Amino acid sequence: MKMRKLGKTGMEISPLVFGGNVFGWTADQARSFQMLDAFADAGFNSIDTADTYSRWVPGHGGGESETIIGEWMKQRGNRKKFIVATKVGMDMGDGKKGLSKNHILRSADDSLKRLQTDYIDLYQSHVDDPDTPFEETLGAYAQLIQQGKVRAIGASNHKADRLAAALETSKKLGLPAYQTLQPNYSLIERAEYENHLEPLCVREGLGVINYFPLAGGFLTGKYRSEADLAGKARARNVTKYLNDRGLKILGALDEVARKLHATPAKVALAWVLARPSISAPIVSATNLDQLKDLLSAVELTLDRDSIALLNEASL
Secondary structure, three states: OOOEEOOOOOOEEOOOEEEHHHEOOOEOHHHHHHHHHHHHHOOOOEEEOOOOOOOOOOOOOOOHHHHHHHHHHHHHOOHHHOEEEEEEOOOOOOOOOOOOHHHHHHHHHHHHHHHOOOOEEEEEEOOOOOOOOHHHHHHHHHHHHHOOOEEEEEEEOOOHHHHHHHHHHHHHHOOOOOOEEEOEOOOOOOHHHHHHHHHHHHHHOOEEOOEOOOHHHHHHOOOOOHHHHOOOOOHHHHHHHOOHHHHHHHHHHHHHHHHHOOOHHHHHHHHHHOOOOOOOOEEOOOOHHHHHHHHHHHHOOOOHHHHHHHHHHOO
C-alpha cells in the first residue's frame, strides 16, 4: 500500500485513518478488536481517537476508546507499527476541558496510561479554546515534545483565522507548530474547508485528516428519509442533510456508483482521496462488511467526468 506524507511531521500514514469514536460506543471491545485486526491485516497503519470518546454514552466518563486501542496494541504487540493520534480539549466533566497548560499536561498523561504507551504520535487540540493564550497551549505541547511524550501536534475544529494566528505565534515565539488539521470535510460539507482552510493548509504545508468524509453515514445512501433514521445512533448527524441538495448529491453518487460498479460510500471516499490537499480521511465502521467496503475505496480511481458530476451536484 502506498503511504502518504502527513504534512511536515516526517510520518507516513495509510490513505485512510480508522476513526476510534465507535470503540466502546457502537462497537464493544471484541468487535473493535476484530475490526482493528482487519484494518491492520489490510496494511493500514493509522488510528484517530480522543480522550472524550465515548463520554456521551450513559455511564461512560470518556477514555473508553483509548482504553480499547491500548489493550489491542498491548495484546498484539504492534505499537511501533501504528501512528496513533488522539485529542485533548473537549469537556471531560468536573471542569476538565480547554487547552490550558495544566489540563493538557494532565490529560496527556491520562491518555498515555489508557493507550498503554509512552508516546503519542499526533496530539491534537480537539477544539479551539479562545480563553487560553496560544503561547500557553503551545508551551505545554513544547514540554510534552521535549519529554518525548508527543511526536507532533495538530489542530481540530479550528477556523482559518485562529489556525493562522496559532501558526504565527509558533513562528514568533519559536514554539512547536500545528502540523496537521482535522476539519469536517465531505461532498456535502465543502465550503468552510475549500474556501478558508485549504488555502492556509496548502500554504503552510499542513497534513489534513478530515473527519466525517461520509457525513456521518449520509453519503453511504442508507438514509434517504426520516423513516430510515428511526432509532439510529447517528440520526442527529444526518437529519440536516435530508433536503434537496443532499438528495441531489445522493443521486450523483448513485450514478457514479452504477458506472464504476461501486457503492456510494466508496465513491464518496474516492472523491475525497482525489483531492491533493487531503492526507487521509478518517473512516469509522461497526462491522467487517462495512469496513471492507470502505477500505477498498483506496483502489477506486474516479475519472474526470465522475468528479465533475459530483462537484456540480454538491455546489
